[in-house]
Amino acid sequence: xxxxxxxxxxxxxxxxxxxxxxxxxxxxxxxxxxxxxxxxxxxxxxxxxxxxxxxxxxxxxxxxxxxxxxxxxxxxxxxxxxxxxxxxxxxxxxxxxxxxxxxxxxxxxxxxxxxxxxxxxxxxxxxxxxxxxxxxxxxxxxxxxxxxxxxxxxxxxxxxxxxxxxxxxxxxxxxxxxxxxxxxxxxxxxxxxxxxxxxxxxxxxxxxxxxxxxxxxxxxxxxxxxxxxxxxxxxxxxxxxxxxxxxxxxxxxxxxxxxxxxxxxxxxxxxxxxxxxxxxxxxxxxxxxxxxxxx
Numbered sequence: 001x002x003x004x005x006x007x008x009x010x011x012x013x014x015x016x017x018x019x020x021x022x023x024x025x026x027x028x029x030x031x032x033x034x035x036x037x038x039x040x041x042x043x044x045x046x047x048x049x050x051x052x053x054x055x056x057x058x059x060x061x062x063x064x065x066x067x068x069x070x071x072x073x074x075x076x077x078x079x080x081x082x083x084x085x086x087x088x089x090x091x092x093x094x095x096x097x098x099x100x101x102x103x104x105x106x107x108x109x110x111x112x113x114x115x116x117x118x119x120x121x122x123x124x125x126x127x128x129x130x131x132x133x134x135x136x137x138x139x140x141x142x143x144x145x146x147x148x149x150x151x152x153x154x155x156x157x158x159x160x161x162x163x164x165x166x167x168x169x170x171x172x173x174x175x176x177x178x179x180x181x182x183x184x185x186x187x188x189x190x191x192x193x194x195x196x197x198x199x200x201x202x203x204x205x206x207x208x209x210x211x212x213x214x215x216x217x218x219x220x221x222x223x224x225x226x227x228x229x230x231x232x233x234x235x236x237x238x239x240x241x242x243x244x245x246x247x248x249x250x251x252x253x254x255x256x257x258x259x260x261x262x263x264x265x266x267x268x269x270x271x272x273x274x275x276x277x278x279x280x281x282x283x284x285x286x287x288x289x290x291x292x293x294x295x
Contacts, residue, residue: 026085037078044070064132065125068152117153120169124150134181135256141175143167160260185220185252186259190266193244194274195282204235204247206273210266211235211251216258243282 020026048067130136130147136157137144145159155172157165180186194203211217211233219232232252239246249266253259274281 020085020087026082029085030082033078033081037074041071041074044074065121065150065152072152117169120173121150121152121155123173124155124169129177130179130181134179137178137180138167138175139178141167141171180256185218185254186256188251188253188259188263188266189248190251190263191238191246191248192270192274193241193246193281195243195280196245198245198279199277200237200245200247202277203274203279204237206277206279207247207249207266207270208233208235210269210273211249211262214251214262214265216253216262218252218254220252 045067124130132147132150134147135145136147143157143159143165145157145165147155148158148164149156150169154166154168157167159165190207192203192207194200208231217233221230221232234250236248236250237245238248251262251266253262271281
């Protein structure tokens with residue numbers, strides 16, 4: 001019995017030179033802390049999902065960001081507790097206590113750019129100039145697409161080309177952003193250039209009729225607009241160019257996706273109608289004169 005007790009003490013004493021409680025107890029402590037942290041993360045995740053289910057899409061953006069922050073905090077705290085069991089990391093516990101949170105340690109070690117992105121992500125999650133699922137346009141960056149995620153460091157946008165753009169949050173906070181999803185409708189503006197000898201009025205009539213008859217077109221006019229004779233689709237001459245008379249049609253749809261489909265259909269149908277009516281779409285030409293010299 002004494003030999004067995006002595007043997008157990010010897011096992012528990014393994015690693016006491018670099019751990020506070022011995023290697024065996026330290027490993028057991030680490031396992032318990034890990035599973036407790038994992039269980040806590042799952043509990044918080046369930047609570048946040050219930051909040052999203054209750055408040056709808058508007059809470060999704062905040063949920064995603066808060067969920068990431070909570071995971072960093074919980075797992076960061078767990079790592080600090082485990083490292084504190086090793087004598088070489090006594091300073092980690094002191095630093096954590098002085099900072100009052102694991103972000104005190106992160107802030108001391110992180111770069112200025114990383115902290116700027118994190119702070120930017122915090123502002124985006126709180127102020128919500130756009131939300132996950134919104135269609136946005138960054139005019140100065142020539143980027144447009146749907147927001148799929150707002151993370152601790154960057155925002156992810158899925159473009160119409162089905163590619164993902166990873167943009168640092170610090171840039172998203174300073175960029176000029178057009179939020180298409182905040183509007184009640186989407187406006188399509190298409191320009192057709194016709195030759196100067198073509199019938200402008202006929203071309204405008206064709207553009208108007210094809211736009212009005214498209215199934216994805218919506219009428220956003222109020223009763224007062226209708227009484228005043230405001231057209232559901234407007235066509236105007238916007239420019240007299242070097243080679244063409246430019247006509248623009250404005251038509252409204254429910255969404256950007258409907259707008260893209262309508263744009264494609266109108267370009268094809270209007271072009272076919274122009275060809276049938278003898279309305280030409282000009283393009284720059286160059287005449288080369290060959291001169292022959294006589295001797």
